[in-house]
Amino acid sequence: MRSEEFMTAYKELTKRFHRMHQLSHLSSMAHWDQATMMPEGGNDARAEALAELSVIMHQSMTQPDLADLFARAKEESLDEWEAANLREMHTHWQNENVLPEDLVRDKSLAGAKCEHAWRSQRPANDWEGFAANLKPVVELSRKEAEIRSQATGVSRYDALLNLYEPGMTSAKLDEIFGDVKTWLPELITKVQAKQKSESCLIPEGPFSVASQEALGRDVMGLMGFNFNGGRLDVSAHPFCGGVPEDVRLTTRYDESDFTQALMGVVHETGHACYEQNLRRDWISQPVSEARSMGIHESQSLFFEMQIGRHPAFLSLILPLLKKHFADQPAMALDNLQTLYTRVNPAFIRVDADEVTYPAHVILRYEIERALMEGEMEVDDIPAAWNEKMQAYLGVDTRGNFQNGPMQDIHWTDGSFGYFPSYTLGAMYAAQQFAAIRKVLPDVDAMIGKGDLAPIFAWLRENIWRNGSRYDTDTLITKATGESLNPQFFREHLEARYL
Amino acid sequence: MRSEEFMTAYKELTKRFHRMHQLSHLSSMAHWDQATMMPEGGNDARAEALAELSVIMHQSMTQPDLADLFARAKEESLDEWEAANLREMHTHWQNENVLPEDLVRDKSLAGAKCEHAWRSQRPANDWEGFAANLKPVVELSRKEAEIRSQATGVSRYDALLNLYEPGMTSAKLDEIFGDVKTWLPELITKVQAKQKSESCLIPEGPFSVASQEALGRDVMGLMGFNFNGGRLDVSAHPFCGGVPEDVRLTTRYDESDFTQALMGVVHETGHACYEQNLRRDWISQPVSEARSMGIHESQSLFFEMQIGRHPAFLSLILPLLKKHFADQPAMALDNLQTLYTRVNPAFIRVDADEVTYPAHVILRYEIERALMEGEMEVDDIPAAWNEKMQAYLGVDTRGNFQNGPMQDIHWTDGSFGYFPSYTLGAMYAAQQFAAIRKVLPDVDAMIGKGDLAPIFAWLRENIWRNGSRYDTDTLITKATGESLNPQFFREHLEARYL
CATH class of the missing domain: 1.20.120 (Four Helix Bundle (Hemerythrin (Met), subunit A))
Structure with missing residues (x-):
């Protein structure tokens, strides 16, 4: 009874x-x-x-x-x-x-x-x-x-x-981001110096929206997106929405440049595959929801950074590029690899390369924390923004609000506390890829051959299907053998960019 | 107090x-x-x-x-x-x-x-x-x-x-539809005999979906649809949905025939303009909702039948047809007028001409009433359907379920009682147009000149803005000077088709 x-x-x-x-x-x-x-x-x-x-x-x-x-x-x-x-x-x-x-x-x-x-x-x-x-x-x-x-x-x-990130604290973030700030500026300088001598052709458009969309769909299919349970559309600010049973991802197209929309689609497909592979038998319950925004971003950044910009993946999708766009010298594999690993301190976070990206996030973290703790007012944002952009990336944003503090959607609806998830996600993604490399030592060659199933199987088993079964620390420890270790991210950047 | x-x-x-x-x-x-x-x-x-x-x-x-x-x-x-x-x-x-x-x-x-x-x-x-x-x-x-x-x-x-039709009874419907059944078969026979000798060219496609959609948008604009508060899309079964502040209408395209989709858009635009012109200051309250489904259909059928297939309106939109499609002999005004007033007893209600349309509705009314009163079972529908199609329109539907009792969406979600609204709507529409002709004797010429604003102003004042302010009988009496009088519909058909 x-x-x-x-x-x-x-x-x-x-x-x-x-x-x-x-x-x-x-x-x-x-x-x-x-x-x-x-x-x-x-x-x-x-x-x-x-x-x-x-x-x-x-x-x-x-x-x-x-x-x-x-x-x-x-x-x-x-x-x-x-x-x-x-x-x-x-x-x-x-x-x-x-x-x-x-x-x-x-x-x-x-x-x-x-x-x-x-x-x-x-x-x-x-x-x-x-x-x-x-x-x-x-x-x-x-x-x-x-x-x-x-x-x-x-x-x-x-x-x-x-x-957004249960269990995370600003003390811990200060430690993690504080460490990043000790090595990131020098890394950016070194990479820029190295890339100065590299020539890089910019693909010449126009690349029609229809062709870019068709390419995006092909790449989504390659990465396991289930179109019977989702769609690709256009929005001003790309996102992955909908519900696990019907995932709606979006991108935005620039007919003079296909490269951003393409990687945008790869990024959102990472979010989408996480959602589509949450356990269906628990679907309506909180335990089957994605673990945290940091883990969610780890999947989109795993797709975009660990796989998407991997030289072997670019070679894999090169035939798709040539199927949808006229060939041209800029489409050569070497050039595409150079293009997709160029490091350029610039205004826009969502378009940033993975080396300068953490600087964008740290800036937002510092500002939004100060705003919420009452140490800064809305009117102070543009000056603080400019000061930090100058300090971290050498970029002048004075008077350029649209590409400064108005570029993101997050603060408009009060999602303060979200931004750190992006860089935590990049770190979790690097750590996951390192763990996969341990069990699949041939992982680079496998990507080039399109043999992606074992990688997705690892993610499905270790991340996707677990939903919120464990807290974040337990999830990542069970998956990779240790707690969050930002060193994997630093090693990934140094290996790819130096 | x-x-x-x-x-x-x-x-x-x-x-x-x-x-x-x-x-x-x-x-x-x-x-x-x-x-x-x-x-x-x-x-x-x-x-x-x-x-x-x-x-x-x-x-x-x-x-x-x-x-x-x-x-x-x-x-x-x-x-x-x-x-x-x-x-x-x-x-x-x-x-x-x-x-x-x-x-x-x-x-x-x-x-x-x-x-x-x-x-x-x-x-x-x-x-x-x-x-x-x-x-x-x-x-x-x-x-x-x-x-x-x-x-x-x-x-x-x-x-x-x-x-769907507050205040309506099946006793009243039996009277109205019973009267229709006394004259409709003979009218159909007469019109068919008259049209037998008329030659009619069928426009040769393909008519691309993109061109048809662009034409539809032009015509919607001409008829006052506000695109800032609505959209046009595609669905298997055309409908007008959404909310008054954001009206979503749909159509379906056949690249070999533009004529159905075009009139479908005109029809749904009638529904849409009613919704878009309900009183905004009462928008969230029942009094500002459309009066009844019959009155709603009267607006779509006013747009489609009273205006859309009016010879003067066809002359008005002819330049739009030639803008979106290559010209051909079938695009001659006379031929278009013939095309849009052809009477052909056939399977599909939504594609039916306005003369045979009431037969489709009466058939469904008789079947759904018997179903709801427990006088017929689902298994009996195909035979009853065929019997009535043979009797009213001479069409054999045996074995052809998809173009028989499976053609409509209404019964699938239990909307029994809706069908009579269509023919009541056609009757209300004819009565409204006759009332407009009294205050705007030049109405036919005005349509040809694209001077549609006074017609829409009459509808806005007499129908749209009233929402559910009056019961249906009061609404129609205030607007037209008398209660529902099916004679206007009969006269409209006889004037246009004989």
Whole structure:
């Protein structure tokens, strides 16, 4: 009798989260539509509908009987996956439960307004207009950070960071990024000096959107994307959205340059394959969700950096390039390899090479932490941005807001704490590739032959299918034999670029 | 004090319906995506998410405090629009409140399953497979009809009919359709005899999808569609979906024949303009919704039949045809006019000319009413279908399920009671055009000159902006000076075709 009563508590919780999964589905799809399909005039109605949905989801997660259900479920006899699921459900519940409903709605509306206006403000370089919308978003995020900080006992920024990267702290980030800052500037200088003498032809366009899209689809297929459960579309800011059963990834095309969109598609395909390979038998439960944003980015960066820009992979896809575009001297394999490993300190994070990329992330981390800790205001961002870009990459961003602090979408909807995930992801990816090389010593040759299945099988077994079964440290230790070790990333960069 | 308390009840109700509007937004968009964008493998997850949403919407409409709110609101002092809104809210509430939650969920899931399988079963002419999925849909719809019948005191079929056409009865339909059946067969015979001697060239394709789409957009623009608040896409079954702020219409293209897709776009544009011109200041409230499906179809058929196939309109869009397609003898104005007024008894309702169209509707009305009243079973449909097609149109549908009872989407999700709206719409449209001719005697010449604004202004003032302010009979009487009078439809057909 007693055990049956306990089972009811856990099962009842799984039912609640099953409903949350359905609501997330509708939210993800409406967000995807907003970014890809929705006409301009539909935005206000969409923002309102999504805000209402976020409130309904919040209400579902703040039902008064949940505390009792969790208390009872914790005494039940659960197997390993069920116990992990209960742990993840509890984290979701705590994260949602501390926020007042008004804050959830206000943040959703302020974020939608800021993001939507940003789409036209960015091309207009309109910092003033953007700042006016960003300020309320920052205020609401600070409120959220304060509430989360009080609930968890960590600092305000760390409380947000933990939403994306559970278990990570800014103390740890300071250590990791502090180390990067000791060797990265010198590495960039060395690589630039080495590359100065290398000649590099720029492929001459136009490369039609239709051809680029067809190439993208071919490469997605090569990398295991399941088109029966997903799509490729266009959006202003590339992303991977949708739901595991129907993954929607996007890119953007420049007809004068196919190289960015191509690697963009490879990157998002990494996110997509993670989602498509989460365990289906647990699909509606938190334990089957991706482990963290850092691990998610590790998959996109594994695809883009460890595989995509690998010389052997470029040789593998060269015939596809020649199938979709007219041949030209710049399409020679050597030249493509040079092109895809050029290091150029520049404005845009998403277009940055993997050597300068960490500098973009560290800059954002430092600014967003200061914003959330109340040590910086929105009006201070452009000066801080310029100062750091000058210091880390020697790039002058004065007056160039659209390619400075207005280039990213993250802060528009209050996703403060997300940016570190990118560089953590790059580090996890390098560590995973090193682990794969141990079990598949021929991995470089295998990539060149298109024998990618064993690599994806390793990822599926060690990362994808585990979802949130383990905490991040356990996941990465089980997969690679040790905790996060940034040395693998440094070695990867030095091996490829020096 | 007392009046304030009353105001709270009405205002509280408007808040509840505001939330319903947001949920409808998400539901409409997810349905649109399902029909236009979603990959096959995403269907199960989508069906589950939509079923969950339908339950949430049902729960919102069955909150125990609503009865008291309605009782209090009815005693309040409300202006005309508020009172009409209260009436419409009450109808929505009653319609939703009588259904048990399980039935709502089961019907949503059974409908999604049947509709999804139908997409591949129809091309495969797989009646057995389709019937297996349709049976549970019919059973659930019968349950719904029985519950609604007991709640409203009308017959089971009438109880469903009232969801689409409030105030309509099968007794009235028997009268209207019975009259049509006395003159339609003879009219068809006469028109066919007259058209036998007319030569008609069929335009020779291919007409690329891209050109057809560009032409469709031009024509939509000409007819006042606002692309800032809507889109045109492709789906297996053309429809007009989305929300008033973001109308999503679809068509399907056949590269060997542009004529069907073109008139399909004109038809859906009629629906779209109605939605886009509902009163924005009441947008989230039931009073601003379209009056009924019959009135909705009257707008699409006004656009398609009264304007679209009008000889003057064909002359107006002829330059657009020549802009998008190579000229050829079949593009001569006379020939196009002949082409667009040809009467051919055939299999497919959505492709039918306006003379034979009512026969398709009467057939479906008779079958669906018998199904809902328990006088016919799913297995009996093909024989009944064939018998009626032979009797009304002389068309043999034996063994041809895909172009027989499997051709439409309506029954797949249990929308029994919808079909009569099409022919009621055709009748309302003819009556509206006759009323416009009274105030704009030059209307035919105006169409030829592209001077369409006064026609749309009449529709906006008399139909679109009124939403559900009046019941259907009042709406049509205020607009045209009399109740529904099918004679206008007969006269329209006789004038155009004899």
